[in-house]
Ligand SMILES: [Fe+2]
């Protein structure tokens with residue numbers, strides 16, 4: 001696929017996209033002071049294509065994860081931010097599966113990348129359901145949350161730096177444009193109806 005570039009330099013595109021994600025996350029808990037920090041480099045951040053759109057969501061998820069770690073016990077901020085994280089991650093994964101991975105899965109060259117990403121979505125959903133079923137006020141909750149954070153940050157970094165890069169090479173620009181429309185439509189529908197499942201499934 002031909003890579004479209006914008007006239008803005010990468011560093012500028014990175015900071016605009018990142019600021020948007022941080023502003024969205026902070027609007028949910030304006031009084032919480034959290035250091036969200038920097039995000040890993042990716043050539044897709046700020047691009048108008050599907051991959052840029054996916055990275056925009058990833059940056060929002062990074063901001064939400066960082067903010068939740070700064071919250072206390074069963075505070076309203078922790079509840080609100082965790083609920084948003086669950087709805088965001090679930091709807092993002094469902095839309096990403098439909099828009100991108102289902103197509104990538106059909107190409108024998110990239111099939112393994114798609115399988116890997118889809119399998120990790122299931123693991124992450126199980127971890128979120130497990131967290132939702134546990135006592136948010138206990139210190140063990142934050143320890144488990146740190147495990148989820150590590151797993152999810154690994155997942156999105158790998159997508160941005162390996163699987164998206166490989167998938168992009170095998171997709172036509174027209175396909176990627178169509179995928180962006182599919183992603184946006186499905187994400188909106190999923191987020192509007194997303195529920196917080198609570199199910200203990202992991203060992204202590
Ligand atoms: Fe994913």
Ligand SMILES: [Fe+2]
Pocket residue numbers: 054058092096156159
């Ligand atoms: Fe993703």
